[in-house]
Amino acid sequence: MTKAAGVGAPACDEAAAADTPAWGGYVVEAQAGFLLRRAHQRHAALFQEMMGARDLTPTQFTALIKIVTCGAVTQNRLGRLAAMDPATIQGVVRRLVARGLVTRAFDPADRRTHVLRATPAGLEVARQAVACATEITAATLAPLSPAERPLFLALLKKLI
Amino acid sequence: MTKAAGVGAPACDEAAAADTPAWGGYVVEAQAGFLLRRAHQRHAALFQEMMGARDLTPTQFTALIKIVTCGAVTQNRLGRLAAMDPATIQGVVRRLVARGLVTRAFDPADRRTHVLRATPAGLEVARQAVACATEITAATLAPLSPAERPLFLALLKKLI
């Protein structure tokens, strides 16, 4: 019934220690970290719901878009562009390659690296996914007024 | 050189397809989902750096605080309070119990559930961690001006 998390519920109905002054007004649900985690969770849920048909996760989508727009990138460079750990990007790229959306080629100039490129199928998926992702961004920001949205994004950018 | 992710760098220096009009001005780094993921990553890094001495993750801290302030909760209820899946909260609680911060007791009134309570050690860890967490929140919001911080938190709350 409740979708996933009833955090909106009253803090603690069975609470006894809620009035303890020792916590000095610290409310974990009001902290930036908690709210960021919840907002990220909500976005991920919206993404899965709206992008689910294409079977792309947020990270896979981001990586694919960066590969497409860059034309050719190495794996580590892609990780830096997409803000993913080398160990993380390895799995993301492996799954994109397994689905035939991306190819890996040896780089004769640097035998350590593998150059990543989008396949025609990957390009087509990316093209469709961008349209979908635009709607996902709109859905994510829907609770804000049109005036609040750029303001929120500007503040969020400062935190990175 | 670049710390971990050069997202601030010019979009794509080797880019060829960057000027393709097909993408209609879609820039993945400017999307709400990407920024939320990055901001959450930054907070997690700050949390680990500043709370590392106590060896508490953000989720473990949140769960412990909810157990302490509620006095006694079941696992599923804790999950709803802390916005965690039943499968997720299971692992979080297991680790807190293994460290002796939390105990599980049978509930004679409902044999499906286990009642969670903080141990004295858990209470003490929570007390110290709250002070640390207050600093973590400050560090997370440090890039914003004092006037921007409550505004940002208010907007973030609307997104949940």
Place this chain on the structure above:
DNA sequence: GGTCGATTATTTGTATACAAACGATACCTG
């Protein structure tokens, strides 16, 4: 040319995060 530090990609281990399925139990309704 040889050595050393840096970079690339991988692997291992741990911790979220969630879908899906499961057994056990509670509750509700006829």
Place this chain on the structure above:
DNA sequence: CAGGTATCGTTTGTATACAAATAATCGACC
């Protein structure tokens, strides 16, 4: 009381996310 429904906790499987260690290679410097 019986039967259906809902809830609780667990397990399995997949996907991030990152620390730490590793092998291969590159580049720079002597």
